[in-house]
Amino acid sequence: MFHHTNSPQRRRKTSLRLTVLGAVVAAAAALTGCGSSGGSGSDNTVSFYSWDNEASMKPILDEFKKQNPSVDLKVSYGTPVQGYISTLQTRINSGTAADVFIITAENKTEIMEGGFAKDLSGEPWIGNIADAAKATYTKDGKVYGAATSSWGGGILYNKDLLAKAGFTNPPETWDDFLALCKKLKDAGITPFYEPADTIPVSLAALVGLQNQASGGTMDADIWAGKTSFAKTWTEPLKDWSELFKQDLVSPSVAGLTGDQITSEFQRGSVAMISTGSWALGSIQKAAPDMKLEFMPVPGDSGTYWAGAVSPGYAVNAKAKNPDAAEKLVEFLQSKTAVELYQKQNAAITTTKDFTPQLDPALSSMVPAVRDGNFYLPQVTWPTNSAALNSETVSLLQQLIQGQTTPEKVASALDAKLASLQGK
Amino acid sequence: MALSTTPELQPLQQQQSSIRTLPRKRPHRLSVTSWVFMAPIAVVFVALYVIPMSQSLYYSFTDFDGYVSNPEFVGFDNYTELFKDPSMLSALGYTIFYAVSTTILVTVTAIPLALTLNRKFFGRNLVRSAFFFPAVPSVAILGLVWGFILNPLGSGVLNSIIRSLTGLGPIPWLSDSTLAQLSTVAVTIWALTGWHAVLYLAYLQAIPADYYEVSKIDGATSWQSFRYITLPLLIPAMAVSQLLLMTNGLKVFDLPFTLTRGGPGFSTRTLTQSLIEDGIAQSRVGAASALAVLFLIVVGLVVLGQMALSNALQRKYS
Numbered sequence: 199m200f201h202h203t204n205s206p207q208r209r210r211k212t213s214l215r216l217t218v219l220g221a222v223v224a225a226a227a228a229l230t231g232c233g234s235s236g237g238s239g240s241d242n243t244v245s246f247y248s249w250d251n252e253a254s255m256k257p258i259l260d261e262f263k264k265q266n267p268s269v270d271l272k273v274s275y276g277t278p279v280q281g282y283i284s285t286l287q288t289r290i291n292s293g294t295a296a297d298v299f300i301i302t303a304e305n306k307t308e309i310m311e312g313g314f315a316k317d318l319s320g321e322p323w324i325g326n327i328a329d330a331a332k333a334t335y336t337k338d339g340k341v342y343g344a345a346t347s348s349w350g351g352g353i354l355y356n357k358d359l360l361a362k363a364g365f366t367n368p369p370e371t372w373d374d375f376l377a378l379c380k381k382l383k384d385a386g387i388t389p390f391y392e393p394a395d396t397i398p399v400s401l402a403a404l405v406g407l408q409n410q411a412s413g414g415t416m417d418a419d420i421w422a423g424k425t426s427f428a429k430t431w432t433e434p435l436k437d438w439s440e441l442f443k444q445d446l447v448s449p450s451v452a453g454l455t456g457d458q459i460t461s462e463f464q465r466g467s468v469a470m471i472s473t474g475s476w477a478l479g480s481i482q483k484a485a486p487d488m489k490l491e492f493m494p495v496p497g498d499s500g501t502y503w504a505g506a507v508s509p510g511y512a513v514n515a516k517a518k519n520p521d522a523a524e525k526l527v528e529f530l531q532s533k534t535a536v537e538l539y540q541k542q543n544a545a546i547t548t549t550k551d552f553t554p555q556l557d558p559a560l561s562s563m564v565p566a567v568r569d570g571n572f573y574l575p576q577v578t579w580p581t582n583s584a585a586l587n588s589e590t591v592s593l594l595q596q597l598i599q600g601q602t603t604p605e606k607v608a609s610a611l612d613a614k615l616a617s618l619q620g621k
Numbered sequence: 622m623a624l625s626t627t628p629e630l631q632p633l634q635q636q637q638s639s640i641r642t643l644p645r646k647r648p649h650r651l652s653v654t655s656w657v658f659m660a661p662i663a664v665v666f667v668a669l670y671v672i673p674m675s676q677s678l679y680y681s682f683t684d685f686d687g688y689v690s691n692p693e694f695v696g697f698d699n700y701t702e703l704f705k706d707p708s709m710l711s712a713l714g715y716t717i718f719y720a721v722s723t724t725i726l727v728t729v730t731a732i733p734l735a736l737t738l739n740r741k742f743f744g745r746n747l748v749r750s751a752f753f754f755p756a757v758p759s760v761a762i763l764g765l766v767w768g769f770i771l772n773p774l775g776s777g778v779l780n781s782i783i784r785s786l787t788g789l790g791p792i793p794w795l796s797d798s799t800l801a802q803l804s805t806v807a808v809t810i811w812a813l814t815g816w817h818a819v820l821y822l823a824y825l826q827a828i829p830a831d832y833y834e835v836s837k838i839d840g841a842t843s844w845q846s847f848r849y850i851t852l853p854l855l856i857p858a859m860a861v862s863q864l865l866l867m868t869n870g871l872k873v874f875d876l877p878f879t880l881t882r883g884g885p886g887f888s889t890r891t892l893t894q895s896l897i898e899d900g901i902a903q904s905r906v907g908a909a910s911a912l913a914v915l916f917l918i919v920v921g922l923v924v925l926g927q928m929a930l931s932n933a934l935q936r937k938y939s
Contacts, residue, residue: 450773453796595885
């Protein structure tokens with residue numbers, strides 16, 4: 199047996215142990231160094247974490263580089279929604295967020311309340327941003343994001359299939375819409391599909407009518423305890439659930455995604471779907487001969503659109519190069535950049551110095567969207583929108599299956615909000 | 622009983638008892654070489670497991686939202702909230718249902734499959750590969766493919782076949798809560814049975830053929846051979862297989878999510894999905910950390926229980 203003494207072997211072992219320990223410490227230090235370093239290098243570097251993909255943004259960013267040759271632009275691309283949000287959250291938390299990033303419905307509360315974005319309300323160009331866009335990213339009079347476009351959501355219909363059921367004019371009330379669905383069903387045509395993997399467009403518009411009737415402060419009032427989901431959502435939910443009660447829409451939609459429903463529409467298997475303006479391009483590409491048009495969602499007190507302001511550009515409050523970051527955001531909202539963006543993405547742009555030329559299928563929607571006359575609950579909810587959105591989607595899937603009632607869904611939303619607010 | 626007196630089994634038992642009586646070696650200090658080999662994994666373990674787990678434990682007692690760097694201490698609030706949230710309780714129920722049912726059903730299908738694949742027949746290697754194949758592609762791809770097959774509309778692959786054969790209307794495979802739960806379990810069994818059968822096959826091939834020959838001479842039926850030779854000698858394989866199935870089942874996310882995204886309603890929402898959504902998408906890192914800590918404890922207890930059971934079975938049959 200080997201005895202531990204101050205033998206040469208023992209000393210060699212000790213020395214080796216120290217070497218190993220040193221290597222481990224060095225490796226750990228190197229790892230830590232990797233995490234804490236970063237920075238944007240030279241003074242003329244500005245970093246941008248893009249929401250849109252490279253194909254969408256390249257022409258715009260190339261133009262920026264052309265106009266600002268002294269600025270070195272470093273761009274990284276996120277994967278909306280969850281991937282982008284989580285990466286941004288981690289980078290903000292570790293102090294390594296890009297100089298310019300995206301503020302959106304899912305993170306606006308945390309970004310604005312946490313003071314992670316710079317106030318843009320004093321910028322000379324802020325007047326070019328649409329009022330609805332400014333309002334979406336404003337808190338306490340400070341504007342934290344520059345959004346240059348919006349999207350609208352309504353009922354997209356196949357004109358030929360509706361003509362077979364004697365369709366002449368878009369329905370003006372929800373009952374008219376149900377009657378149109380029945381007429382289509384009687385004619386052997388599947389009337390309407392609506393994906394249930396998100397809050398349905400038609401329900402959002404019906405709730406939007408309630409919000410409009412209460413002067414646009416419905417959600418603020420719910421959060422302040424002046425009203426409740428039970429008082430404001432129950433009627434729209436009752437109307438919406440008639441689609442399933444009267445067997446006009448298959449309860450199978452509870453397990454379908456927007457993509458699945460869109461592909462059914464492209465095949466001509468269903469006459470109407472609810473979707474957003476962003477889906478039009480891909481549907482036209484897949485079904486070039488189909489005659490399409492959007493109609494607003496009809497409710498008991500008029501028609502309305504679902505929709506929201508698109509994500510906005512925000513300047514990191516701790517930007518390493520704030521001047522160049524502001525320059526980039528100023529460029530992104532300029533006529534040149536917005537025109538390029540519109541050409542690339544067929545977006546309904548809303549900046550005041552540029553009027554987009556859009557597809558005729560969107561003609562009924564564009565004025566309302568550019569004026570900000572639309573509603574989407576998860577964007578308007580003041581706090582906890584992601585948590586409430588997820589809860590609402592699950593509850594609506596239960597409602598579709600007949601496992602719950604409109605009243606119980608509304609009450610469950612009140613209970614969830616109370617729980618999230620720690621009441 | 623004939624089998625218990627089989628002379629060939631005797632040396633094995635003697636061998637095992639002699640192993641048990643060997644004097645225990647004194648624990649000795651780890652050599653430098655051991656440290657060299659262990660250091661990288663130790664660094665990774667500390668950096669990627671110990672530190673994040675300690676952070677999770679700390680966050681579980683705070684209102685951390687993922688952004689603010691100095692969260693407030695809220696005591697056990699996050700833990701008490703968990704038990705009030707119906708979606709969380711539903712996720713707990715489904716996850717346990719999924720883990721237990723897939724563990725049992727994969728085991729009872731993989732063992733007979735392994736016995737079949739262990740026999741000699743034409744094209745055996747091809748059949749073995751075919752059964753192993755579902756374990757090769759990414760689970761996310763399997764989810765997307767099965768989502769296409771189980772599409773609840775009439776245009777779905779399975780529904781089209783059923784309609785052409787029986788004339789029956791579309792079956793809401795992924796749109797009905799109960800059917801969605803059963804569908805996720807069925808797809809998991811399809812995906813995992815082959816892999817676990819190969820595991821059992823490896824153990825089956827290690828059983829000496831002499832045992833079966835002797836049992837045949839002693840007049841044992843096929844069932845007796847299986848019950849008194851195959852099954853006891855497969856206990857170690859079952860321990861490994863079931864441990865993997867149970868731990869993977871408890872932390873499952875990918876397959877149910879790609880098939881149903883947790884729906885309809887809360888029916889196929891898993892605990893891991895709750896963790897990811899609460900912690901990242903909903904900026905409720907404190908609440909998600911509390912769930913993670915609780916989940917870790919529950920998984921630890923389940924695994925310890927399962928190991929105790931496996932050891933007890935092993936002792937009984939060895």
